[in-house]
Amino acid sequence: MALDGKVxxxxxxxxxxxxxxxxxxxxxxAKVALLDVNEKEGKSTKAAFEAEFGASRTLFHxxxxxxxxxxxxxxxxxxxxxxxxxxxxxNAGITNEVSWEKxxxxxxxxxxxxxxxxxxHMKTENGGGGGVIINVASMAGVVHLAGxxxxxxxxxxxxxxxxxxxxxxxxxxxxxxxCMLCPAFVRTDIxxxxxxxxxxxxxxxxxxxTENLLDVAGLMETSDVAxxxxxxxxxxxxxxxALLVTPRGAAYVDFPAANEIPCSPL
Ligand SMILES: NC(=O)C1=CN([C@@H]2O[C@H](COP(=O)(O)OP(=O)(O)OC[C@H]3O[C@@H](n4cnc5c(N)ncnc54)[C@H](O)[C@@H]3O)[C@@H](O)[C@H]2O)C=CC1
Ligand SMILES: CC/C=C\C[C@H](O)[C@H](O)/C=C/C=C/C=C\C=C\C(=O)C/C=C\CCC(=O)O
Numbered sequence: 001m002a003l004d005g006k007v008x009x010x011x012x013x014x015x016x017x018x019x020x021x022x023x024x025x026x027x028x029x030a031k032v033a034l035l036d037v038n039e040k041e042g043k044s045t046k047a048a049f050e051a052e053f054g055a056s057r058t059l060f061h062x063x064x065x066x067x068x069x070x071x072x073x074x075x076x077x078x079x080x081x082x083x084x085x086x087x088x089x090x091n092a093g094i095t096n097e098v099s100w101e102k103x104x105x106x107x108x109x110x111x112x113x114x115x116x117x118x119x120x121h122m123k124t125e126n127g128g129g130g131g132v133i134i135n136v137a138s139m140a141g142v143v144h145l146a147g148x149x150x151x152x153x154x155x156x157x158x159x160x161x162x163x164x165x166x167x168x169x170x171x172x173x174x175x176x177x178x179c180m181l182c183p184a185f186v187r188t189d190i191x192x193x194x195x196x197x198x199x200x201x202x203x204x205x206x207x208x209x210t211e212n213l214l215d216v217a218g219l220m221e222t223s224d225v226a227x228x229x230x231x232x233x234x235x236x237x238x239x240x241x242a243l244l245v246t247p248r249g250a251a252y253v254d255f256p257a258a259n260e261i262p263c264s265p266l
Contacts, residue, residue: 003234004029007082009075011065011114012092014041016188017136020222021089024230026053030087033078035063035071037092065092065110066102075117086129087233088118091136093154095193098201100150107154108161111135115165115178123174130175132233135162139184139244142253145213147206148193155182159242163255166240179238181229182253183245185213186220218247 008025012018014036022032026049034049036042039062046060059081063074079085090111096103115133122131140148141155159180166178185191191214193199194207228250232243242253 002029003087006030006086007033007078007084008087008089009033009035009078009085009114009118010089010091011035011063011110014038014045016190017183017186017222017225018089018091019045020226021091021134021229022049022058024223024226025087026057028230031057031059031082033059033061033074033082033085035061035065035074035078035092037062037064065090065114066105068113071110071113072117075121079121084129085118085121086131087134088114088122088131089134089136089229090114090158091134093136093138093190095148095151095190096199097148097150097203098198103150104154107151108157111158112161115162119165119169119174119176122176123169123172125172125174128175131177133162133176133178134229134233135178135180137162137180137182137242139182139246141180141182142242142244145210147200147203147210149203163240163242170239177236177239179232179240180242181225181232181245182242183220183225184217184247186222186225188222220245220247 008030010018010022013022013034022034025032042060046058049058061074063070065071092110093107118133122128124130135158137158138155140152141159144152162178162180169176197204225245228245244251
């Protein structure tokens with residue numbers, strides 16, 4: 001997929017990884033709708049992008065992905081403004097083990113909402129032009145963090161949901177690919193949760209496990225992950241693929257097929 005003239009939506013685009021994904025899309029010719037719950041940071045990011053890429057290439061909407069109504073409204077306004085959407089990146093996410101229902105609302109239900117909305121608009125069955133959905137999971141969508149069980153659960157769920165939807169989309173002939181990005185640790189504000197007892201609750205006592213993992217794994221910059229995001233987005237051969245991203249490189253996860261699970265008689 002060439003990006004010139006394409007329209008992308010990125011949730012959680014005010015800062016961190018979402019901002020870096022929006023920036024690389026803009027650098028490659030796309031127009032980008034930035035959706036984020038943080039109005040101040042979102043406006044400031046929009047202003048910075050306007051200065052670099054021109055006012056007509058971006059749009060910012062205050063949007064909380066945990067509200068069906070608000071999310072739909074922001075998406076509809078994006079379609080009205082740009083006329084179409086070709087790329088949808090469900091990136092918004094939080095780490096909060098105390099308000100765990102909120103974490104599920106944003107990290108999982110927000111991704112489900114965004115995926116359904118994007119499919120409804122892009123699927124060729126409805127006269128859409130097809131497209132790509134990138135759901136941002138995490139390395140914690142494939143391995144677990146004992147210090148963040150709900151975060152782990154939401155990211156595993158994003159991987160499972162996206163894989164199932166990718167196969168469904170292909171079987172239904174929607175013309176929409178769905179892939180998952182699974183980075184390890186990236187230097188963004190989300191890592192501050194590791195220092196906050198009011199975010200980790202009883203799991204705060206295991207924060208050293210995550211910190212040890214981080215020490216071994218190393219920390220990436222958002223721009224490094226954005227380059228890998230772009231490669232996956234442009235690879236038309238990938239559907240239902242989960243790309244792990246680490247400081248040592250990237251690799252697609254080799255999931256077993258249902259008939260490949262090794263079992264022995266009980
Ligand atoms: N930084 C890391 O180590 C990694 C992060 N991720 C994932 O990347 C995604 C982005 O996170 P980061 O950039 O790291 O964190 P971040 O905290 O810097 O950015 C998250 C963005 O999402 C926005 N957001 C939060 N709740 C929202 C809501 N309800 N509706 C709309 N926007 C909302 C925030 O305002 C913020 O702009 C998340 O899904 C996270 O789980 C995945 C792997 C590694
Ligand atoms: C409380 C958690 C806070 C934030 C979580 C992060 O945002 C992120 O989503 C979680 C990442 C989880 C990563 C888990 C494992 C990572 C493993 C590696 O990168 C590989 C580790 C070591 C390899 C050593 C080597 O062989 O070189």
